[in-house]
Amino acid sequence: MSLTKAERTIITSMWGKVSTQADSIGTEALERLFTSYPQTKTYFPHFDLHPGSAQLRAHGSKVVAAVGDAVKSIDNIAGALSKLSELHAYILRVDPVNFKLLSHCLLVTVAARFPADFTAEAHAAWDKFLSVVSSVLTEKYR
């Protein structure tokens, strides 16, 4: 699965807006994840997961920064996220099903904040993009 030229254009142009709220988008997406899918908290026994916690905010920033790295290297996402891919494969071992859940929460968060931009076409491009990112992050599992 690879992104078409049109999809890359949509993503990079929307990223301009999304990145202005990067940290809060990341944090909100995680809050949505832990609220809708409490089982995902299993990966964060060492965190204070209360909404607004410093750890949540820091982690939310990290997550969206990684998404940003993928956007900036949209022609070579595997290369850009190679270290993160190894981290997930050898250390974190997050079950692949959770990537769909987090992707969903990121999309909901972006849609809520940029309703005019998040057209059906933009939605499809972002969903496919996050799906590529998820594949990259799970490709070294086995």
Next chain:
Amino acid sequence: MSLTKAERTIIASMWGKVSTQADSIGTEALERLFTSYPQTKTYFPHFDLHPGSAQLRAHGSKVVAAVGDAVKSIDNIAGALSKLSELHAYILRVDPVNFKLLSHCLLVTVAARFPADFTAEAHAAWDKFLSVVSSVLTEKYR
């Protein structure tokens, strides 16, 4: 995700045995699929799905023949299954979740018939291989 040399060796060598029962393995896998996961029958409104039906047997053969094509071109599964990939993307549109179900049924069938060969290592290699086949068959969906 790509197959290691060891995995390719396991698959190619087991295929020798599996192919001697190719047709019946394909048919049995489909029967298991329709019995355990009745919702998959939705893609076959035009078939007589009774166990042993001629259509089931013909279709089971087709499915395992395609798996065999992938085994024979294990270094280029995407190339070998390119037409089948387009068929699934543009005409059949089988929901991707069903590929996991059919893969599971194929593995169960092979395990039941070749218990001595289907070690944990062989199981992992086949599961990964069918997972690559499934990705190829869904990669043109969008």
